[in-house]
Amino acid sequence: MREIEIDFGMITNDNVEQLRIINSTSLPISYPDGFYKDVVIAKDESLNKFAYHNGFVIGAICCRIQKDGDASSKIYIMTLGVLPSYRGRNVGTKLVQSVIDHATSEECQKIGISEIMLHVQISNNDAIKFYERLGFEKGELVENYYKRIDPPHCYILRKKL
């Protein structure tokens, strides 16, 4: 593994176009404008962040907090992407790890974050393996989760904290 150094940076209204580029080069579905608006409004660098290498944005992760009930809530990973030329260098791992670190922090424990979860297309074995390496476990199958891609089914992956 040829690791490269990265820094994290905030996603703002001024640079959100770069998030669009990251997502369009790494994800099979395109996200609506509302998604990008929410990320900018959230203004929370611990949940939405860019990975910079040598001054350029090369990857990004976007999450949100989901309330389950009164007591517990979880962090949901909406998107994770790294530019193709920069893959295989632990950038994605570092991005997810930073979210895991945040989720286990005192601040999150106070609001009762109990797990991190995400959806992954059932055919995406690389992604499943990637998350399993980080301690995620495969959960239930959701049928017809996606509308425009094939196969349309997905698994839920979770990491209990």
Add this chain to the structure above:
Amino acid sequence: MTSKDANPQAGKGIPLPKKETDLFRSVVKHYECKQYKKGIKSADAILKRFPKHGETLCMKGLILNCTGKREEAINMVKLGLMNDMRSHVCWHVYGLIYRSERNYNEAIKAYKQALRIDKENIQILKDLALLQIQMRDLEGFTQTQHLILELKPNLKVNWLAFALGKHMKGDCKGAVDVIDIFLSTLEQGSTDLQKSYETSELALYKNSILAESGRWNEALDHLIECKEKDIIVDNHSWLKMCGYYQLQLERYDQAKDAFLKLFERGSTEDYSVHTGYMLAILNISGDLSKRMMKSKGARALPSLMVLSEMQRSMLQKEYENNMLVQYPKSIATRRIIITLLDVESDEWKEEIQSYIQLNIKRGVPSLGDDLSALFLCCSPENGNEYYVAEDPVDVKGHQAFCNISKIVDDIIDSLENNSTFPNDEDIQPPSTLLWAWFLRSVLHEFAAEYREAIHFIDKCIDQTPTGVDLYELKGRLVKKAGDIAAAAECLDKGRDLDKQDRYINNMTTKYLLQADREKEALEKMALFTRHESDPEQNIFDMQVTWYELELAACYGRKKMYGKCLKKYMAVEKHFEDIHEDQFDFHSYCIRKVTLRAYVDVLRWEDAIWGQDTYVRAAEGIIKTYLHLHDNPTKSSEDDEIDYSSMTAAERKKAKAIARKKKLKEEKKILEEAKREDGDEAKSKTERKNLVKDQDPDGLELLKKPHLDEAKRYAATLVKNAANHLNTWLCQYDVCIRRGKALMAMRALFQALHLCRESKFIHHEIFKRIVDFQENGKLAEGSHPAVVEVFNMEKATLLGPTSKSLNAFILEWYEKVKANPPSALPLRVEVAKAMLRHNIGSPMDASKLIIENGLNVREVTLNNCVEALTVLKSIEGSEQHATEFAALAKKVYHLSSNF
């Protein structure tokens, strides 16, 4: 004006009663505190009883002037002065009013009148001195300062101002004497003798005057004396001055020490310090040292002048064995070593390769420009000094360029295949490959190989589509390849990625203007101006000259000449303001003893009308007026007519209507804003806006006599920018149209003189010499003696060998033919002259243009378009035109012109 000036003994010698005297004092006080309403109230109270009291009338006028009521103010002051011609207060106010109108000559006269009545009025003397230094009446300034000094010899500023006056008028010895006398008046232990910023600056100022008059020995002794007294705080300047003087005195060992100390202080990246150090090592004579030390930028001695083998090896030894060991992190040192090596040697290649690898690893976007400074050439005309090759023909043939290109190709090859540098094991991150491609792209750009350059920058964008810098280079390449519209799009894409990046935003604006999309350009600019009020006004307030120059050119292309002139004149206005801004420095700098910097500012201001930006604006104005002069029917008083007479008339008409509509809207907005705004101060600025908007399309400017206006601007250029070739070209163009053959001829001689070091004639000069031989005639009835001299000089213009115009054209035809890389535009001009005068066959002219393809100098898109037009006009040279178009299409593959 101080309260002391408020002389109540006025009204034709009759003193005011006690109550009014007090009131008058309060008027002055209110004026000074800017309480204008109260001031007017008090003044009115006096005028109620003494309506003809001159000083009160003047004071009221002065206050009215400050509240923006100009006309009323002037009339009131004049009335006051008429009623009391013997009052210094009235004359002083009269001067202040002129001053506020920037009519300094009249203001000076008024102050002098005031001083006749009240000889020792310090305030008026000070105001007079300010105007005199502003107007550069150096003699008068010095005299006034002398008077002030005699009145108040206990103030330090008065001594300094007097010394400065002497220095500025060229009396260096006198200036030094004044400073010495001042220092001798100080008592022991005075704060002005102790170590402090002010003491140090004054000492260094005196020292710089000594150096200026060439008294190197004295200057050096003085420096050392200062050090012994321990009063210097600016040790960096002190060392630099020491080193420089010692070089002048050819005391090389001491000079070397001074520069070494500068390195120790951390100046290892300052190329001028390196130059000084090397001059000392090589024992270069004082005169040559002086010339070399003047150079600025990232070029040290070995890239400034040709050194002998021995000199180079001496420096190389010093730099490799000592400097590099002492300062292993210094980039300048490494770079200088490269310039000491022979470009052909393996050593050079090794050094340059490690330099490139270091910098692409770090991701330095400017690496290409940095390396381009290594493309050094020296021609016999240039003596022993180097210049940097810039023309693609010269770059492509340069050994350093070829070697660097080869090295970069190898680096890319290795990175693409193994992710490592050649001869290296370390795996590189993808960004290293990115910057290697980027560098390759820039190198192709230097060689005008835009297609290849775009190929590499596309790879970069493909790999890292989030890189803002990449879009900038891509845009520049697309523009150079001939498609400005696509270039603007490309930059806009980059801009989108980082909306806080003002640089890419400005570049986008510039490209949009060049693509004639001025409306969108303004929108982009508005993103970074203040968000209140009109962005156009904000841009003006910020003096954004590059924007105004581009916008003016854009309007010029669109044949909206009124607006075009307006924008050029906005630039002129900025220069007036910048000149005006000096006022802020005159008293401040002397008080703060920043005298060295102040003298620099004064000298810089003296030369501002010769700055490129101003020259470009003046040139634009002259060319526009000359165009209007030459095409009177096409563009008469207003440009609307011009629009309808064009092809695609309807579209243009619609445009004109749209413009009018917009105008109306703008006015409406302004009026609304005015209505909403009740505040006094704000309504003043609104009024200023309104004044400006009375002629938003510059129609009034179009009505001015075109040739007279052009003449006026050409005259400022001649006076201030005599070292610009374009000055003399403009002057010629104006003079020949005004029928001033002698002045036109003089302009051509001046132009030739400027280019005397070049072996080849500039095509613009060639064109005008031909034109002058054809059309330059003296007015009828000129004195025979004048005619004789004129004809003689006219023949001299053709050079020492040619006796007639035909011989002149033939001479250049042969010279151009004998030198394959001769510039394309010169080829075109010679060909045009040949065709007009039937010299050689049309085919000869046609061949002259095309014979060396595009492997000639000064190939630009516009020059190619011009060449193609000429080729197409020559009968029987269709083949050549087709060939040429194909060649041009290869270089400018995105242009629709070929």
